[in-house]
Amino acid sequence: MTRDSTHFEMDNDEQIDRSLALWEIVSVVISCLIAEWVITAVVGESHPLIAVPIVLAFALMFLSHRLRGESLRDLGFRLDNFGQAVGLLIVPMVIVSAILLVIGYFRGSLDFFRWRGGQSILGMPLLGILWGLLQQYALQGFINRRAQIVWGPGVVSILVVALLFGAFHLPNPALTLATFAGGLLWATVYQRAPNLFALALSHGLMTWILISTLPGGLLHGLRVGYKFIG
Amino acid sequence: MDTTRLKLFRILIGKSIAETLFVATLAVGFFFSAFPPYFHGFGEATPDSIAGWAVNNRAPWERVEVQLFIDGRFAASGVANLSRPDVSSAGWARDEWHGYNFSVSSLSVGTHEANVYAVHESGGGLRRTLQLLGYPIRFSVDQNGKFTDLVDRGQPTPGLK
Numbered sequence: 001m002t003r004d005s006t007h008f009e010m011d012n013d014e015q016i017d018r019s020l021a022l023w024e025i026v027s028v029v030i031s032c033l034i035a036e037w038v039i040t041a042v043v044g045e046s047h048p049l050i051a052v053p054i055v056l057a058f059a060l061m062f063l064s065h066r067l068r069g070e071s072l073r074d075l076g077f078r079l080d081n082f083g084q085a086v087g088l089l090i091v092p093m094v095i096v097s098a099i100l101l102v103i104g105y106f107r108g109s110l111d112f113f114r115w116r117g118g119q120s121i122l123g124m125p126l127l128g129i130l131w132g133l134l135q136q137y138a139l140q141g142f143i144n145r146r147a148q149i150v151w152g153p154g155v156v157s158i159l160v161v162a163l164l165f166g167a168f169h170l171p172n173p174a175l176t177l178a179t180f181a182g183g184l185l186w187a188t189v190y191q192r193a194p195n196l197f198a199l200a201l202s203h204g205l206m207t208w209i210l211i212s213t214l215p216g217g218l219l220h221g222l223r224v225g226y227k228f229i230g
Numbered sequence: 231m232d233t234t235r236l237k238l239f240r241i242l243i244g245k246s247i248a249e250t251l252f253v254a255t256l257a258v259g260f261f262f263s264a265f266p267p268y269f270h271g272f273g274e275a276t277p278d279s280i281a282g283w284a285v286n287n288r289a290p291w292e293r294v295e296v297q298l299f300i301d302g303r304f305a306a307s308g309v310a311n312l313s314r315p316d317v318s319s320a321g322w323a324r325d326e327w328h329g330y331n332f333s334v335s336s337l338s339v340g341t342h343e344a345n346v347y348a349v350h351e352s353g354g355g356l357r358r359t360l361q362l363l364g365y366p367i368r369f370s371v372d373q374n375g376k377f378t379d380l381v382d383r384g385q386p387t388p389g390l391k
Contacts, residue, residue, distance in 0.1 A: 013232075016235055020238050020239065023242050024238075027245055030249065031249065034252075038253060038256060039256070042260045042353075043256075043353065044353065052252055056248060056249060060242070063238075063241050067234050067237055067238050067241075068234070068238075
């Protein structure tokens with residue numbers, strides 16, 4: 001085998017890898033869109049059929065991690081860089097929280113018990129953190145990692161992750177903007193310190209602060225997809 | 231392509247096929263649930279109303295809710311529960327109580343089009359859909375407000391008086 005043909009094979013393998021990674025992203029996005037737009041419109045949001053695209057998406061993610069030899073630690077289920085990730089998150093979170101608290105104070109919309117109609121203040125963030133962990137795993141542990149295969153680490157892959165995260169919350173305008181901004185922050189932090197626990201904590205807390213400070217009507221009850229218009 | 235990439239490729243193909251079949255099944259199921267093919271009916275313009283009959287073949291004893299649209303605008307709604315012995319004697323219904331009659335006034339002189347739809351509720355009340363009964367009814371209104379049916383139906387239609 002000549003040196004040129006080896007180079008060609010490496011280039012070819014890289015190209016196949018990129019194409020597969022892009023396809024993986026598209027496939028997961030399609031599953032989300034089916035769940036948000038098709039199933040909710042056809043049978044309603046609480047129908048068990050909603051599990052079908054979600055199970056398919058998670059099956060793909062798990063099998064893909066296995067085939068690509070990614071460990072839980074690679075994905076960000078680790079504690080050694082928790083402090084580093086929190087350090088990167090803390091300043092933007094404090095700034096955004098302060099802005100939201102000021103808005104809430106002056107608009108008279110501060111209510112820390114608003115989430116889920118007065119659910120316990122202790123149960124609320126815990127639920128948010130678990131939900132956040134699930135979303136951050138799919139968004140960063142899968143989509144961000146695949147985006148880095150396609151476009152490499154940096155601005156483009158971060159922007160793709162943020163745009164997709166925002167798009168999952170369409171057509172809710174406030175939530176789309178908030179998740180796009182959150183997506184930018186979390187994707188950036190993940191590329192520097194991949195820790196899903198820190199991101200989940202941040203996701204849960206920021207969701208709670210967002211709900212507690214902005215007027216309820218602005219967030220439309222966090223409804224997204226067909227549920228927003230249906 | 232090495233084995234790992236080939237496996238991933240197959241998984242992606244498999245998922246795509248599974249989702250396509252799933253969405254197609256949902257779409258077909260949705261169509262038959264929202265627009266079931268068992269509503270039958272007929273409508274015509276009488277001198278002062280739009281009248282006809284509507285039957286749900288799946289529930290032949292049920293009275294069908296109907297809506298009238300004239301020139302594309304909602305005009306009236308009601309339940310097809312008037313006596314139409316000709317409909318049951320022609321074998322279109324199990325009993326005679328499937329007629330409707332919408333008295334329409336204040337239409338301008340000239341030609342108009344009426345559409346009568348069967349209202350169907352599905353998805354546990356999640357949605358209501360309309361299905362056209364028979365064909366669009368073209369009719370004219372004269373100076374005295376009397377209607378003339380303009381539809382050329384050819385052979386006499388079963389169920390007509």
